[in-house]
Amino acid sequence: MVVAGLAGELACGSALVTGTNGKTTTARLLARALHASGLTPVHNTAGSNLMRGLAATLASVAGPAGHLPASRRTIGVFEVDEAVAPHAARAVRPRIVVFTNLFRDQLDRYAELDTVAALWRGMIEELHGATIVLNADDPLIGALPAPPAGRRLLYGIADPAAAGDPSGAADSIWCPRCGNRLEFRAVWFAHLGDYGCPECGYARPPLDFAAVGVRPCGFEGSDLRVRLDEREIAIRLPLPGIYNVSNALAALAGAVALGVPSEVAARALTDATAAFGRAERLTVAGREVAILLVKNPTGADQALRTILAEEATPHLLLALNDRIADGRDVSWIWDVDFERLAARHGPITVTGDRADELALRLKYAGVADGVEVQPDPERAVRRALARGEGRLYILPTYTALLTLHDILARQAGTARFWERREP
Amino acid sequence: MTRAIRIGHLYPDVMNLYGDRGNILALVQRARWRGIQVDVVPISLGDPFRAETVDLLFAGGDQDREQRRVAADLAGPKGDAIRAAIEAGLPALVVCGSYQLFGQRYLPAEGPELPGLGVFDVVTEHPGVNVVRCVGNIVVDWNGSLLVGFENHGGRTYLGPRAAPLGRVVAGYGNNGQDGTEGARYKNAFGTYLHGSLLPKNPRLTDELLRLALQQRGDDPTLAALDDSVEEAARRVAIARARAERHAQRNVGATARPR
Numbered sequence: 001m002v003v004a005g006l007a008g009e010l011a012c013g014s015a016l017v018t019g020t021n022g023k024t025t026t027a028r029l030l031a032r033a034l035h036a037s038g039l040t041p042v043h044n045t046a047g048s049n050l051m052r053g054l055a056a057t058l059a060s061v062a063g064p065a066g067h068l069p070a071s072r073r074t075i076g077v078f079e080v081d082e083a084v085a086p087h088a089a090r091a092v093r094p095r096i097v098v099f100t101n102l103f104r105d106q107l108d109r110y111a112e113l114d115t116v117a118a119l120w121r122g123m124i125e126e127l128h129g130a131t132i133v134l135n136a137d138d139p140l141i142g143a144l145p146a147p148p149a150g151r152r153l154l155y156g157i158a159d160p161a162a163a164g165d166p167s168g169a170a171d172s173i174w175c176p177r178c179g180n181r182l183e184f185r186a187v188w189f190a191h192l193g194d195y196g197c198p199e200c201g202y203a204r205p206p207l208d209f210a211a212v213g214v215r216p217c218g219f220e221g222s223d224l225r226v227r228l229d230e231r232e233i234a235i236r237l238p239l240p241g242i243y244n245v246s247n248a249l250a251a252l253a254g255a256v257a258l259g260v261p262s263e264v265a266a267r268a269l270t271d272a273t274a275a276f277g278r279a280e281r282l283t284v285a286g287r288e289v290a291i292l293l294v295k296n297p298t299g300a301d302q303a304l305r306t307i308l309a310e311e312a313t314p315h316l317l318l319a320l321n322d323r324i325a326d327g328r329d330v331s332w333i334w335d336v337d338f339e340r341l342a343a344r345h346g347p348i349t350v351t352g353d354r355a356d357e358l359a360l361r362l363k364y365a366g367v368a369d370g371v372e373v374q375p376d377p378e379r380a381v382r383r384a385l386a387r388g389e390g391r392l393y394i395l396p397t398y399t400a401l402l403t404l405h406d407i408l409a410r411q412a413g414t415a416r417f418w419e420r421r422e423p
Numbered sequence: 424m425t426r427a428i429r430i431g432h433l434y435p436d437v438m439n440l441y442g443d444r445g446n447i448l449a450l451v452q453r454a455r456w457r458g459i460q461v462d463v464v465p466i467s468l469g470d471p472f473r474a475e476t477v478d479l480l481f482a483g484g485d486q487d488r489e490q491r492r493v494a495a496d497l498a499g500p501k502g503d504a505i506r507a508a509i510e511a512g513l514p515a516l517v518v519c520g521s522y523q524l525f526g527q528r529y530l531p532a533e534g535p536e537l538p539g540l541g542v543f544d545v546v547t548e549h550p551g552v553n554v555v556r557c558v559g560n561i562v563v564d565w566n567g568s569l570l571v572g573f574e575n576h577g578g579r580t581y582l583g584p585r586a587a588p589l590g591r592v593v594a595g596y597g598n599n600g601q602d603g604t605e606g607a608r609y610k611n612a613f614g615t616y617l618h619g620s621l622l623p624k625n626p627r628l629t630d631e632l633l634r635l636a637l638q639q640r641g642d643d644p645t646l647a648a649l650d651d652s653v654e655e656a657a658r659r660v661a662i663a664r665a666r667a668e669r670h671a672q673r674n675v676g677a678t679a680r681p682r
């Protein structure tokens with residue numbers, strides 16, 4: 001196969017990043033850290049995380065003879081979909097695999113959490129000698145076993161002050177060993193936290209990379225220190241939200257597992273810019289515009305929380321599509337805490353293929369004033385920019401993001417905007 | 424006198440897939456907009472069911488693993504009490520995984536058969552994880568009006584001789600993708616595969632449940648009309664989606680079928 005052949009030509013091997021949330025940002029941060037250490041990452045772009053995306057990425061780097069350029073520095077960094085990871089691993093034979101988290105996302109494609117976890121266990125059995133990098137804060141991930149003759153590196157948050165509100169969508173609150181309900185000493189967001197099972201004693205495993213002293217600085221990002229090998233290194237992460245602290249830890253652990261000195265990796269993270277659509281900022285028609293991709297309740301809740309921490313009456317453009325890449329089932333929007341907006345919000349414009357469903361969700365959240373439905377995205381952008389002042393926050397699903405990006409790029413008309421897409 | 428309804432939410436922390444929260448929200452808001460007070464009473468694993476504390480019962484979807492826990496919890500006095508209450512006219516809406524467990528039995532993809540509550544005379548079999556799931560937007564004819572939602576189930580449900588379907592599939596799979604039936608109805612209990620969320624997009628069904636709940640309490644069941652233009656707009660789009668998908672399915676079926 002194309003992928004197996006070309007991946008075999010990568011001089012320094014490959015890393016895979018998989019999980020429901022954060023894989024794009026994590027892969028991008030990991031690629032930055034590897035680049036900072038003098039390697040040349042070959043990196044698939046956001047969204048092309050199925051096998052044909054991998055093939056296209058490798059083919060785009062290959063020369064006319066169908067081979068990768070001879071280099072002793074090339075290394076693959078591939079983000080792959082949860083269900084695709086086992087196929088990708090078989091083709092790429094990665095040195096490391098990063099598992100970020102597992103949420104009930106797009107169940108129409110992947111059936112159930114247990115099914116995905118079982119798939120991953122089978123995959124790990126074939127990863128002879130590899131390192132797996134695990135988010136210990138996720139009970140299902142923390143329970144994954146080491147590969148044969150390989151090892152596990154665990155990352156997580158160890159700062160009680162970072163605990164958020166424990167009410168969120170609890171996807172996997174059941175013990176992966178015995179099936180009883182887990183108890184959480186702290187919850188960072190959704191089902192990620194410091195947990196233990198009162199029945200069988202399963203608990204969050206000890207952390208090799210622990211975030212301590214997490215200080216959120218709103219939309220600007222977070223300051224944190226990472227404890228590893230009895231040392232601490234400081235990172236000023238320019239990506240907002242506790243979920244990005246997790247992503248940064250994942251990238252740091254992955255980079256160290258691949259031999260990058262921790263200080264080099266930490267510096268690369270400090271210089272990071274947002275991945276495609278993840279807390280991206282640009283200026284359009286004199287207005288500051290911030291884009292936060294949302295694709296499931298957890299991500300959307302985090303985005304709303306970040307925005308409401310920043311703005312008294314946020315001005316929003318919400319975009320909901322239900323194409324295959326978005327997940328055809330839009331029922332997840334009913335699990336998003338749009339009720340947070342009921343108390344205070346500015347003008348809200350809704351767009352996308354399922355704009356009317358979104359308007360209905362807002363109605364039942366008690367958000368009615370100032371909501372305007374504009375299914376056509378071109379018109380919606382025009383209206384959103386015309387309504388209200390100050391920063392406009394755009395929360396699109398994946399395919400809506402692609403459309404809105406094109407529209408905004410045309411209006412912004414600057415090449416600088418597009419530079420942000422690649423590391 | 425202020426009217427009030429108490430909604431019993433069965434297993435809110437276990438059966439909470441696919442935007443089930445929207446169903447509760449729709450009941451609560453549409454009652455409140457008419458000045459009817461609403462209490463939502465969570466009834467979880469291990470909690471007893473007391474019929475006199477509830478005017479309307481709701482239960483949502485889940486995963487197979489959780490379904491075993493729920494089936495075990497429903498076996499015994501709790502299940503008996505729920506069955507007796509429904510027999511006495513308690514209105515109930517059970518969606519997806521709960522619908523399966525309110526049938527006679529459920530045979531999951533793996534592991535032993537689960538006994539059901541037997542409210543509906545239906546049996547459900549999961550044909551295995553390698554058989555395609557019934558996934559997509561769905562439209563159902565319910566007594567001449569349309570219900571619209573999204574379905575996503577591996578299990579196929581078959582009606583027994585004493586079962587009445589909730590409706591007829593207009594576009595989508597429904598109970599089993601073969602006989603054109605969707606869901607089941609027994610007395611004031613409604614079982615269905617439609618989520619997505621069901622009730623906000625189907626205000627007629629929501630209001631029917633509220634009316635039945637008021638009736639069951641002995642309160643005046645008349646409901647003031649509401650402005651449902653936002654609901655209607657969302658319905659139109661969802662219905663169009665389901666119809667378009669049906670065409671796509673048909674085309675795929677036509678080319679894939681060997682001759």
Ligand SMILES: [Zn+2]
Pocket residue numbers: 175176177178179180197198199200201202
């Ligand atoms: Zn346990």
